[in-house]
Amino acid sequence: MEAGRDYADSYEDSEYVDPAPPSITISTTLERTAPIESYLREAGLERDEIREWSAPFKRASQNSLFQKGHPLTIYKDPESGEMRGLKYDLDDRMAVTEASLGAGIIKATVQPIQYITKPINLTFAVKDSFRRAAAENGIPAPIIESLEDAFADRHDLARLAPGAAVKLIYHEKVSRDGTYTQAQEVEAAQIRFGSRTLMAISFRDEHGRPHLYDEKGRVLGPQFLRFPVNFKYISSGFSFHRYHPVLHAFRPHVGVDLVAQLGEPVKAVADGKIESAGWAGELGNCVRIGHAHDMVSIYGHLSKISPGLKPDSYVHVGQVIGFVGSTGLSTGPHLHFAMEKRGEYVNPLNEKIGENHPVSPRMQALFNNIKGRYQSMLAKLPDLGSRDVSADSRKPAISKFGDLYHVSIKRLKNRRSSRSSARAEARRSVRNVSDVEFEGAL
Structure with missing residues (x-):
């Protein structure tokens, strides 16, 4: 059963009956951990009904509790108010769905939660700190940490100067009902600051393990973790x-x-x-x-x-x-x-147990092919941040979820104005544009 799907009695000869009206859907996030019977009682079920609905759920899930923070959806008949079904998420991977099949028969099954994969192509400029800029652009914490780890030996991203530009490609999985989002691995990244450009390309080694490499096929990031867990x-x-x-x-x-x-x-x-x-x-x-x-x-x-x-x-x-x-x-x-x-x-x-993983010679051609594809994708993203060129050519833009939308700052015509007045004029030009901030440093 998917969230929002209606429950209706099934008839072999639907020509002579009217279809059941859509269910009333009640969705909530549980505020406490309690036995399933407690929540069914609050949903208006009588004692016998509670027993009829709780027993199949317990058999299917091997669980008798609804946990705090888990989503629960109840489906009711709009006319009689009788329960038609429920859906309870055991975690972000599996859900228990329960439905009335009529004649007092109730069936419960455990099913995987369905996800769709979305490509994320994003570019942003650093104004004060990398972490803050990344968070403001909705980048998940695991992706931020992966980038910090990857470039730790080449440049501390916490020390990126204002005006640095970041281009990023990754994927995320979103449940069909939008309840859960899971960030996947970084696919490619480019960070430009001053005269330097850092590159990261995802590539799987001979054993299918993903690593981030620079453009020359040298592995990025730590080869081992000091500790396996965040401990007290x-x-x-x-x-x-x-x-x-x-x-x-x-x-x-x-x-x-x-x-x-x-x-x-x-x-x-x-x-x-x-x-x-x-x-x-x-x-x-x-x-x-x-x-x-x-x-x-x-x-x-x-x-x-x-x-x-x-x-x-x-x-x-x-x-x-x-x-x-x-x-x-x-x-x-x-x-x-x-x-x-x-x-x-x-x-x-x-002990240290890490090992270096440069791209092997026999896989170099495949790596070069994949690198070329990612470089092409990164090149299509808008350029942000400061460059060693005149302020007139800087055009801030932002791109996310594959839908590119751009905001351009018209070149300032008054060449004789002071640096401060130029900055004020640029800010006025974007003041009424929603969801966009001036990223350049004029």
Whole structure:
């Protein structure tokens, strides 16, 4: 069932009956966590009806609660007020849909939430800070962070001077009802400031892992993460003689415990291949990743492992592999992070396991082809920001979601006016244009 779809009784001979009127649709975001029965009661259902609707839902979803913050849609008959169906999102991937088929039959199913992919082609100028300009243009935080990481070794984007111009291509997935938006990987980016131009091109290596490269095929960004999770503090360090808080005995603790919020994303610290992803006794839900040079990284006590992680599948640095939990032998939400080197445990705080990934010679031609396509796409985006040319030629513009719309500032005719009066005149010329700000620095 899709959001907004009407429920109607089905008849074999529709020629002799009128179609059922459209359902009344009531959609809300839940303000508290409570049993499904509680919400059905508030929706006006009687005790027997509540039992009839809650039982199929529980069987299908293996869940008896509606969680705070989750969307819920109820469909009712406009004449009788009887319930025709409901839709509840378990998360941003799956939803439970429930419908009355007539004659007291109610069916519930779990279905994937449908997404469509939208290309985002965007250009903007930096006025005071890169992060603020990116946020003002609606760029998701993961995309901003990816760009900062990619160019960290070449230029700190936090120190971009006003007038820097950014061109960006990426994709985002949007659920069909518009409830969820998921930013995908950066496809291409160009940042111009002063006489320098930085370029990033997305390309997949021999194992299908995406990386960002410069125009010469040199890999960009960190090759490994210092820590796999955004944590609050380290509760236990690496030790061969540590007192266990649950077992009340001294034993080795061959990793570090990173205390973090329940559900915090856990990322692969480097490129690698999944050795195992599942239950691992005391470590609960656990992921093991094999890396180059006989290194293995280990992530334990996860509340949930990301879908699609299977033995021998490849992951890339920064990929979310699970979420912080307290499964297994654990006293609270944290990540047990460990490393092995040639089969022996080592202190993960002292190791670096990244590897360089330049484009291989046999894939250079393919990379050049893809790079050319992205460069062509970037060239079609409007040029913004300051240049080392006269102020008369600067024309601010903004482009998003593939729909280009431009605002041009007419050349100032009064060449004798002062620099300050020229700036005032340019501002007056765009004052009545909505959603556009003057991006150039005259």
